[in-house]
Amino acid sequence: MNILLEIMLATPFIGGLLAFIGGKVHRWVRYAVAVTFSFLTLIEALVYYNATIKGVVWGSLFGSKLVLQTNPISWLFLFIVTAMSFLIVIFSIGDMEEDKIKLDSYYMQLLFVEGAMVGIVLAGDLITFFMFWEIMSWTSYFLIIYGGKKSVAAGYKYIIMSIIGAYSMFIAIAMLYVKAHSLVYADVAATLAHSSATFVVWTVVLLGIGFFVKAAVMPLHTWLPDAHSEAPSPVSPLLSGVLIKMGAYGLFIVLYGFLSVQLAGNIMPSVFSTPILLYIIQWLAALSIVLATFLAIMQEDAKRLLAYSSISQIGYVVLGIATGTSLGVAGGLFHALNHAIFKGLLFLAVGAVIYRTGTRNLSDLGGLVKKMPYTFTALLLGIIALAGVPPLNGFVSKWMIYEALLQKKEVFLLIMAFIGSTGAFLYVYRLIHSIFLGQLPKKYENVKDVPILMQFPIWVLAVLTIVFGIFPGLAMNVIVKGMKLFGFKPIAYTLFGFPQGTAMGALKVINISAVLVVAFVAAWVLFLILSKSRKVSQYDNYAAGQVVTPELKYNYSFGFYMSFGRVIKSILKLGIERIYNYWVDAAKVFGDYYMRRVYTGNLETYNSYIVIVVTIAAVAILLGGKLW
Amino acid sequence: MVNIANPILLVVIPLFFTFLIALSGSFLKSGVKYLPVIAFALNLVVSLALIPEVVKNGMVIATTAGFKPPFAIDMAVDKLGLFLSIIASLLGFVASVYNLFYIDEEPQEKFHALFTLLVAGLTWMIITGDIFNLFVAFEVTSIAAFGLVGFHRDKGAIEAGFKYLVMGSIGGSFLLIGIIMLYAATGTLNIVDIAQKTSHLTFQQKLFPFAMIFTGLGIEGALFPLNAWLPDAHPAAPSSVSSILSGIMTTAAIYAIIRLTNTIFDFNQIYFFLMIFALLTLIFGEVSAFFQKDIKRMLAYSTIGQTGLFFFAFSLNTVNGLQGAFMQMVNHSLSKGMLFLVVGGMIMQVGSRNIDDFAGLGRKMKVSSFFLAIGAFSLMGLPPFFGFWSKLKIIFAALQNANAFLVASVVIILLMSVVEGAYFFKLLQVMFFGKQEKDVAVKEASYGMLFSVVVLGTVLLIISFYPSPVIDFMHKAAAEIINKNYITLALKLGGL
Amino acid sequence: MSILNWIYIVIVAIGAILAVVRMIKGPDITDRVIALDVFTTITVALFVFFAMVFDRYIYIDVALVYGLLAFIGVLVIARFIERGF
């Protein structure tokens, strides 16, 4: 039975290779293999539903065992990975069919990324974890740069920052290894339990940098907007929906697998009964939520908008995980799942639009609602989920996070989280309005909805937003069981929500949903009628404040956020981009100025280096070998 | 039948074929190109035949002239020496196969003779048990390399060759001074014998021969700032030669330093200084590589960086550190050797060494590009390739008894790994996703050239995915060296 | 060593020194080469003399080799002087 863990890990890699080889025979072989193996992985993953398996040793290195394991929390992420990968493979068949030259190794890389992420969540020791982490980095790099010239630059930034993050992690891992000579999670936890506060903090910070880069928590997010938007359509949801969750997963493992809130509290001061480290993480997450939301609002590019939204949403996940309370952590984990679903849905839907129109520029689009009604409907569900409106899934997890913050009386953070949600309304409205409402440009007269292969994954996800929105207990079942393993108090839940014991009172989503569905449908019908009745010019849509028209007033005080957003953007530019650029420039100067003076091309100089080395040695000898 | 598990054959077989090439060059004409292939195939057989012996006894010693050391020169192959000899033979073999399709310029017989001699000299440096013999091997290697660097006879090749010659010649002289100092102090030239007779020397007295030998070998071993010849010479040479120079020469020279440091110069005070050398080498190599437009120059600077890395690991002076160094040496030899072969094929097709001209090769030369990516990944230390295991080991070892300096070193190493990633990924993305502006008819390299690349790549992949035997072997090798088993074994086996 | 041998050495050594003086003075490269030639001839004679003094037959071979190489050296230099490089 447990050998299945190794088989599951191997499945995507084998599938990838077979897809590559089979692809040489015929492209349909490639598709079939890719679908089969990603589906197989998903099935294998489902086998482990709510199972806990510890320590399947699959090798050993430098005296440390290499271990695979699973538990419900891992499974949650495993499910995200395998399910999303499967859907994305299917979508890809529809989306990327035409681009035959590049397709050679696309599915191989897709499956490799899946395999790497499976490896990460199944890892039971840090070497395995780190190994698959690195594999994930470079395999996903190759996926990103499929997108053409711009994506190459984006991918470059991505891989460099990934490497930096990974090496930060690496130092922490090496420190732990040196201390314990074993990197199995349990041993790491035991080691940390007996370590000084300084050591613990260093470990967590160094690991955290690695996770935050991947999770794109500000200020380490700068790679994400470029990478996610420039990547090919099916890859974006993989990155935004799945890959960045690996950072959250890692954070969870470190905070609650290796440490524990109690332990962390024992060795460092606390704020609001939260260990200061967690508190800092919370603030970073909250800042991510707010700033990224503002940046999302101003995007002209649909995928860029969604990318910034991802930064904001992953902020909720991290914020929840960092609260340290059962409810908050559960909320964070649940939001990870939810975000994967609705962000996957949104990216795929936008991908479908791009597939038909060839553009992702919001100001070029409009009025597609009649041409692509199914896509429109799915996307509508997605933005509702994202905005955190009941009855769809985004609502429940966000609600849990708010509740947790409220319980801890962390009001500032709560407000920031609210701001994020409110802002989300603005950008999701902008998204759906610019694409589907307004006037249809002439060139899109003949646009049809996308083929079934692309519809299918979109609708699976759309259904899931509803399923998890109405039946949060489905997820809670896993999350609560898993969290128990990490020492959290179980929270009470039912299939439909939370019975009691919360400051907000009992939450029964089904009831709220029933009401809201009716209200929403009514509003939608109204809205459709309204938009039909009012002819707007094509360029009436928001253009990130570029074109200021009287209509702007009409749109939710957009201008106020815009100017605020500008300030933030410039601050961010000043901070992160400048630092990044500064180092690049510094390296250039270092190379150009100093290296040139070393490798002058002049043989005399080169020879004098030899003499200098010997002279130093001679001086050392004359001083009796006591130069140091 | 003669027992072929004799290390001396590793030197003598290539020498035999070298002279055979000279003899038959005039009537076999370009047919001589097959002789190196035979030579290194035989060498490969011999080095594989040595494996059971070395595993059993820990070392194999062969004397010459029928006298016992220290009265005659002996060849002593310990675990690591064996491993490096295998790699040298393997690289020699694949590179000579590569040469069958790569070298079309005259005078061919001179090229093949020198090429054979170069690899023979390197193997010789690795296995000799006599310190003056080490100097001779050093010179065989150097002088063969000087000629090969100048093989293309263009302006750059001549300039590079000359610079290399002058610096290499100075290095040889310093090496010889160091050897003479040891001879003056002990009256013997056998490494183990010297090691046993230096006990009466003070640290100060040992430091000078060490400094001299270090300078000499450091020039060949590409240690900063003695390595200025390298970025000129490696690119100027034909790619198969660059492959050997980058792949084995630095390794062999550093191995010689390691062996001498752990037998004759058993002092601990110098390692801090060696570490500084190593870090400077690493930094200057990697950063310079980042700015290169010429792909071979970039790889050459990368070699400097890699050397810095494994020299750093060696200067940790622990079993783990040494193990990491050995692993990295193996990784570097295979990966860099392969990269130069791949790049040679690409340059042949594109007709340029400028990275920008490599745009789009990923689609036109798929196999080559694939292996280039693998080599680059392994050098960067990305999993699941072997370079990952070695980098892991080195960092683990460095933090073992960490002080602030070591932690800073680790940060530097990782920063430099980022730089390494920066230039290798730049190269990869140009290759795979760049647009070729010039309209060049580019084909995949010939099957023969690919064969060499594929063989090395396969070996690299095998040890990547099944690293434990190598890792364990390296651990034993490192432990033997640190525990001074080299001397004990040599004494037991009659190496003295 | 007998006094006779010493006197011989002194005379010859003065000759050698004079040759070196011309070698340094020049003024022309040809002058220096001639001086060098004279110097080698003196050295060859000295070698043979030392062979006798130290009773080592093989020094005569050394002298012969030396003389031969010096002779060829002069021809090479003469050639270079005449033709340039």
Add this chain to the structure above:
Amino acid sequence: MEKVGKLNKYVFTVAVMFISWVMLTSTFRPDELITGFIVSLLVALGSFEYLTEHGLGHFSPKRIAYLILYGPYYLWQIILANFDVAYRVIAPSMPIKPGFVAIKTDLKTDSGKLALANSITMTPGTLTIDAKDDVLLIHWIYVKDKTLEGATKEIGGPFEKYLKEIFG
């Protein structure tokens, strides 16, 4: 000048080489002699075209007789030459009247002309610079006669009659 066969030249060269070997080794031990003979055979193989124009003809009694006569004469001339040099170098007035003169020779063979040139160089006041066809360019430290005929008689004359016999 008579035409000499290759074999003739070869045998002559072997003989000369073998004699030289014996002189070099200064011994008649059989191992040295045998080795010397083999070496002479080999060396002559690579060089017989260079050494001689007459081959065994050099061994004619008349030539050897003249050679034996010429030796002491030549030596005597050298000694005279050196006293001449000594006089010119040491004499405070430094009696020199240098010049470059050409002389003619009747010698036909290259070796003959070389012998003449060397003889001239080693003898009083003259030094051969170069030769072309039958003209030799001489540096003369005290020019007594500037004309071709005069100089020829003065400088080359004494040697020619011997060398003509020896080298033909």
Add this chain to the structure above:
Amino acid sequence: MIIRLIIGYFLLYFGALFLLLGAFGLIRLPDLYTRMQAATKSTTLGAFSSVLGVGILHPGWFIKCVVVALFILLTAPIGSSALMRAAYKTGVPFDERTVVDEGKEFFGEEKKEEAK
């Protein structure tokens, strides 16, 4: 025995004196050509005589010494010729007392060739 010693040392000293004389001439004579005359003749004779002297003092080596002496006698004039032609052709100036120069005529033809 004693006669051999006398002859031997006589030859040795005779040679030594001429070696010295040659070197002295090298210093004293005015131009390169005349210096070369002195150098060639004197040092050759000096070395020749010296070596023969050794041969006489050590009869076992006599033949070998004759070989060396003959070698000197053969090579010295050749070297001088080569050097003097080089000097002449590169235009090393002669002493003002030089009365005649037929060299231009002698080399004229070849010089023209070079000019081509």
Add this chain to the structure above:
Amino acid sequence: MVRKVVYSIFLAIIVLALAMFFAAYPFGKNKMTVGEYYLNHGVAQTGAANIVTSVVLDYRGFDTLGEVSVLFAAAAGVAILFFLAGGTKREQEDLTKPNFVVRVGSRIIFPFILLFGSYIFIHGHLTPGGGFQGGSIIASGFLLLYLSYPGTRTNRDGLSIIEGLAGLTFVVLGLIGLFLPQYSFLYNFLPKGILNTIVSAGILPIIYIAIGFKVASEFAGIVDDMMCQVICRGGGK
């Protein structure tokens, strides 16, 4: 100027340190260990009167094999650098003819040089000379020929064959040792003979003769290349 002073100081420091090291090993007081063994046993073990030869060819014969290879490498390197694209036909510059005296004199001296060189390497095990010295002398004979007849080119293929054969002789002689019970490369398997005669010291004279041929052909090749580079048109690229 500053540079000169600074480096002079550096070099002074180096010399000082060197002096300090060697102060411990005073001149003329070398305490031999291995060397003494050679002096005491060399004649009996190798049969060579010249102990240096027994060291060079026997005890440390493997060094000499390396040395031979180095020389080979240098010759091949020079051949590579001076390789002319046009193959073997080379256009000759119009040259001033070498001096008549030199031309004829060289021709006569040449055979004697060959003989003398052979003499040196054949007696290598008895006298200070040896294969290298003898070989160099022979090569200098070739140099003399080139000086006198600049147009001549040696038969390079011939030289190459000689150098290859000579090198192979050395290696094969060494390899024979591996087929003997002593199982040692370069084992001196031939009888030692009578001291101070030509036929003594087993394989050593054979090796020296091989080296003599090898060195002669290699230096001759180098000289040939260099002369050609100077006098032939073309060269390089």
Add this chain to the structure above:
Amino acid sequence: MIYYVGSFLLIALGLYAVIIKKNLIKILIGLDLIASGVNLLIISIGYVKGGTAPIFSRAGLKASMMVDPIPQALTLTAIVIDASEMALAVAFVVLLYKYYGTLDIKKIRSLKW
């Protein structure tokens, strides 16, 4: 001690030439000086007071009267190696002169950085 100084000076002089001199030929001479200095050093190391060459060329020579044969053997090897290196170096210089038209090392630096 004083006997070693000659070789030290040769080495130092050679190094000086190699780092200060601009002319290629002088650099080569510098290299050769270093090598000669080292060879001289080797020979000096092997010298034994009153010792003669280690050749048993006639009866009556005893081992105790002779100098150490090893340094002599090493020098022989080193000299040949130096000579080989020099030959190759000269070849390089000839070609450098051909390409750059100068013997000034400062001007020969098309490869740098």
